[in-house]
Amino acid sequence: MSQQPDQQPGWRARLRHWLMQRARNDRANLRLFVTGAALFFGGLGILLYAEQRLLASLTQELIAAAGLLFAACGAVLATLGYLALSLLRILRFISDDD
Template sequence: MTKLRLRDNLRLRLIRRADNVKQNLIILLIGLGIFLLGFVILILAQFLLLDSLQRDLIALIGLILAICGVIIAAFGYISLSILRIFRFLLTDTKRPDQSHD
């Protein structure tokens, strides 16, 4: 019984996440911005600084930012695309304006 409730709770949370398109787009764009910031830091450290420990640490920070940005952007993209498909497949009720009876 707990598993059934847990599954229904997860299903409702996924549907709510899919319905919040504006927030999902903001998450995607924030992830893109963090990725680009990390990428620029990585490129600047590679080409503008001399070989040193400081350059490697700055490049590591850029790499960490880029990875975090990719993860956040992927979450936003999945919420925008795949969860919308799940919502379409999981909801079995028709809206009143779509009935053709």
């Protein structure tokens, strides 16, 4: 299947190009991982603080929910950063383009 010169590349080619660009930026990937880990542990600290230091109330539940939200967002960011540091580096090494 031949592609016309005036057509845009397919989504697979765009995804591969984006992943290869992301794989070349180790500093940003490490920053993403560290930021995600800090956000995760900060959210975990807020969650533990609400559980152990506050009396049972709506305020405690709202603070615990905020801590859980921070921890979940941090876990997602740290996971993405870690995968970018490890798997995308492997993808970069086995790529035929370079």
